[in-house]
Amino acid sequence: MAVRFQLLNGQNSSGPRRGRLLTKRGSIETPAFMPVGTQATVKTLDPNDLKAVQAEIILSNTYHLYLRPGSDLVREAGGLHAFMGWDRPILTDSGGFQVFSLAALRQITEDGVTFRSHLDGSEHFFSPEKAIQIENDLGADIIMAFDECIPYPADYSYTQRSTSRTSRWARRCKEAHQRPEEQALFGIVQGGMYKDLRLQSVAELGELDFPGYAIGGLSVGEPREVMLEVLEYTAPALPQDKPRYLMGVGSLDYVVEGVARGIDMFDCVLPTRVARHGLALTTQGRLTIRNAQYARDFTSLDPGCSCYVCQSFTRAYLRHLVVAKEILGLRLLSYHNLFFMLQAMQEIRSAIEEGRFTEVYKKYSSYR
Amino acid sequence: MAVRFQLLNGQNSSGPRRGRLLTKRGSIETPAFMPVGTQATVKTLDPNDLKAVQAEIILSNTYHLYLRPGSDLVREAGGLHAFMGWDRPILTDSGGFQVFSLAALRQITEDGVTFRSHLDGSEHFFSPEKAIQIENDLGADIIMAFDECIPYPADYSYTQRSTSRTSRWARRCKEAHQRPEEQALFGIVQGGMYKDLRLQSVAELGELDFPGYAIGGLSVGEPREVMLEVLEYTAPALPQDKPRYLMGVGSLDYVVEGVARGIDMFDCVLPTRVARHGLALTTQGRLTIRNAQYARDFTSLDPGCSCYVCQSFTRAYLRHLVVAKEILGLRLLSYHNLFFMLQAMQEIRSAIEEGRFTEVYKKYSSYR
Numbered sequence: 001m002a003v004r005f006q007l008l009n010g011q012n013s014s015g016p017r018r019g020r021l022l023t024k025r026g027s028i029e030t031p032a033f034m035p036v037g038t039q040a041t042v043k044t045l046d047p048n049d050l051k052a053v054q055a056e057i058i059l060s061n062t063y064h065l066y067l068r069p070g071s072d073l074v075r076e077a078g079g080l081h082a083f084m085g086w087d088r089p090i091l092t093d094s095g096g097f098q099v100f101s102l103a104a105l106r107q108i109t110e111d112g113v114t115f116r117s118h119l120d121g122s123e124h125f126f127s128p129e130k131a132i133q134i135e136n137d138l139g140a141d142i143i144m145a146f147d148e149c150i151p152y153p154a155d156y157s158y159t160q161r162s163t164s165r166t167s168r169w170a171r172r173c174k175e176a177h178q179r180p181e182e183q184a185l186f187g188i189v190q191g192g193m194y195k196d197l198r199l200q201s202v203a204e205l206g207e208l209d210f211p212g213y214a215i216g217g218l219s220v221g222e223p224r225e226v227m228l229e230v231l232e233y234t235a236p237a238l239p240q241d242k243p244r245y246l247m248g249v250g251s252l253d254y255v256v257e258g259v260a261r262g263i264d265m266f267d268c269v270l271p272t273r274v275a276r277h278g279l280a281l282t283t284q285g286r287l288t289i290r291n292a293q294y295a296r297d298f299t300s301l302d303p304g305c306s307c308y309v310c311q312s313f314t315r316a317y318l319r320h321l322v323v324a325k326e327i328l329g330l331r332l333l334s335y336h337n338l339f340f341m342l343q344a345m346q347e348i349r350s351a352i353e354e355g356r357f358t359e360v361y362k363k364y365s366s367y368r
Numbered sequence: 369m370a371v372r373f374q375l376l377n378g379q380n381s382s383g384p385r386r387g388r389l390l391t392k393r394g395s396i397e398t399p400a401f402m403p404v405g406t407q408a409t410v411k412t413l414d415p416n417d418l419k420a421v422q423a424e425i426i427l428s429n430t431y432h433l434y435l436r437p438g439s440d441l442v443r444e445a446g447g448l449h450a451f452m453g454w455d456r457p458i459l460t461d462s463g464g465f466q467v468f469s470l471a472a473l474r475q476i477t478e479d480g481v482t483f484r485s486h487l488d489g490s491e492h493f494f495s496p497e498k499a500i501q502i503e504n505d506l507g508a509d510i511i512m513a514f515d516e517c518i519p520y521p522a523d524y525s526y527t528q529r530s531t532s533r534t535s536r537w538a539r540r541c542k543e544a545h546q547r548p549e550e551q552a553l554f555g556i557v558q559g560g561m562y563k564d565l566r567l568q569s570v571a572e573l574g575e576l577d578f579p580g581y582a583i584g585g586l587s588v589g590e591p592r593e594v595m596l597e598v599l600e601y602t603a604p605a606l607p608q609d610k611p612r613y614l615m616g617v618g619s620l621d622y623v624v625e626g627v628a629r630g631i632d633m634f635d636c637v638l639p640t641r642v643a644r645h646g647l648a649l650t651t652q653g654r655l656t657i658r659n660a661q662y663a664r665d666f667t668s669l670d671p672g673c674s675c676y677v678c679q680s681f682t683r684a685y686l687r688h689l690v691v692a693k694e695i696l697g698l699r700l701l702s703y704h705n706l707f708f709m710l711q712a713m714q715e716i717r718s719a720i721e722e723g724r725f726t727e728v729y730k731k732y733s734s735y736r
Binding site: 041046047068069073083084085296298312313314319321327332 | 407412413437441445453666680684685687689692698
């Protein structure tokens with residue numbers, strides 16, 4: 001087995017779970033947040049920075065790496081870990097989300113998806129077999145099945161057909177997977193916003209006995225209540241002894257909702273993306289560093305934070321860097337935001353251990 | 369005295385000199401290269417990176433900091449060291465070079481220079497007194513007198529008038545300087561490409577007994593031979609017991625020419641600027657990392673280099689980052705280029721100590 005999952009607070013079927021995901025490259029304490037390194041780098045940060053902010057696993061994007069630099073090149077480099085100099089666990093998505101986001105640029109058949117590159121318009125084809133081959137080349141510790149991420153809204157009939165196809169694709173992914181001892185293949189539950197289709201998806205994927213399950217197709221534009229409702233009935237239906245991953249979700253207000261419903265893993269570009277727009281996540285809420293009020297603010301970015309940035313620099317300096325368009329500003333904010341996010345996850349884990357999850361839920365469920 | 373200078377290989381009047389410049393924030397081994405941190409950051413790097421590449425002193429630009437964030441703000445922050453989190457020595461230029469580079473935007477009188485900001489077109493006035501006041505606010509360990517950097521070519525008559533004015537301004541700078549015990553004020557020799565005017569400038573500034581002297585107005589577009597000729601007669605005329613700083617020069621082929629003629633200090637944006645254009649300085653010469661030949665080159669950037677970047681990443685990865693426009697690529701190349709440059713300076717210093725400067729001169733005088 002490429003991964004092993006331990007639940008540390010018993011076999012909770014629906015409430016918050018405290019767990020540990022063991023891989024050959026290190027263990028991941030759950031609930032976990034995975035920083036996103038789309039192009040084989042978490043933007044602006046190097047592997048030492050990622051260790052300093054205490055990232056235990058990062059996510060990288062199959063679609064992007066396939067197009068550039070090419071998964072064959074990454075394989076020749078010795079895999080993604082060697083290529084980017086990161087020796088801790090990596091998860092790769094399957095490219096499904098990106099390919100289906102290309103809207104007008106793609107065409108779906110039972111066999112797979114034909115799409116055009118966002119880089120140069122060249123035509124490409126992803127099938128379940130092709131996606132897995134690429135992920136085998138990249139060599140991440142956890143790889144995701146190739147699915148169709150259904151847009152919102154979608155009618156019942158389309159959702160039903162797509163969800164069934166995703167189940168058939170999941171089987172083909174499992175059969176195509178060449179390195180099951182080194183790479184854990186997770187299935188992705190679809191089903192749109194329809195309870196019977198979500199449960200059907202869970203059942204069909206469950207038959208394939210994947211070492212982990214993701215909930216896909218959420219956070220795609222649906223109202224918050226709809227997403228929470230889907231989570232509410234989908235999560236507890238998943239196998240209790242396998243890790244559960246809510247894809248593309250990473251704002252703290254949603255993370256605590258996910259944890260409350262038994263989700264173990266999250267990923268999102270949010271902390272690093274907003275950093276590059278000058279937004280800091282702090283213990284006092286979001287802070288737009290560019291604002292004039294910080295020009296002569298010689299306090300630390302987040303007085304409640306112990307990270308390198310908050311220990312070394314003032315809001316006035318960070319504002320100066322951002323206003324002057326200095327690259328260092330983007331890096332320091334990215335660093336802090338990830339540290340903040342990963343500290344919050346640590347806080348959530350401790351609270352679960354100590355039976356006071358309600359406290360952190362209250363604290364973060366309205367975090368903006 | 370804010371600085372003390374020791375010559376370690378005797379009182380050489382014209383040959384290469386091995387020295388040590390002592391300041392309250394640490395000592396600087398000379399010949400020294402100063403990385404440039406124009407806007408209170410050496411672009412893409414943080415203070416820890418600068419220490420890791422073994423920078424002993426950095427240069428920052430008065431003109432830029434005056435405009436943004438403002439020297440009063442930097443003073444309130446506790447000075448430039450506190451503002452940017454750098455506790456080793458800093459040298460600030462006087463803004464003269466930038467102000468006079470604004471060509472059409474400025475007007476010179478005996479009193480000073482009226483100019484318009486490159487940021488917003490607003491009108492400003494720098495006099496010797498004003499420049500020194502700003503430098504006193506910034507609080508660098510070494511500050512430069514306000515001079516006119518004469519463009520090339522310039523006729524004898526203009527050069528004569530300008531050089532005399534720079535001498536008068538130097539006196540006014542010295543008189544205006546409020547913190548001589550904390551900040552060493554260096555004079556700047558002008559005189560264009562005319563020997564008698566250079567020697568006149570040396571003599572007039574010598575009367576003011578500055579703790580250090582810069583040679584300004586070189587590397588402004590004149591042919592290489594002209595520059596070397598001016599250096600040849602100007603450097604040995606300077607006081608032997610004071611540090612000599614050749615402003616704005618930092619390509620290795622010029623650095624060794626300067627060292628050969630008794631220069632102790634250099635600065636240049638070159639290593640970091642070319643890095644941001646994807647150019648690496650290596651022991652095998654310049655390398656354009658974007659070139660297709662490096663796409664599958666899994667060797668280190670510079671096999672002759674022991675820096676973090678060369679120990680951790682391959683050319684293929686660095687090329688991918690640069691091609692994919694990832695910020696991390698700019699930082700890693702900047703880091704390496706500065707490390708390379710500062711290692712070369714170390715090599716030059718060792719060679720002087722060991723009486724084999726000719727070797728490194730031969731090695732680097734044709735470095736491209």
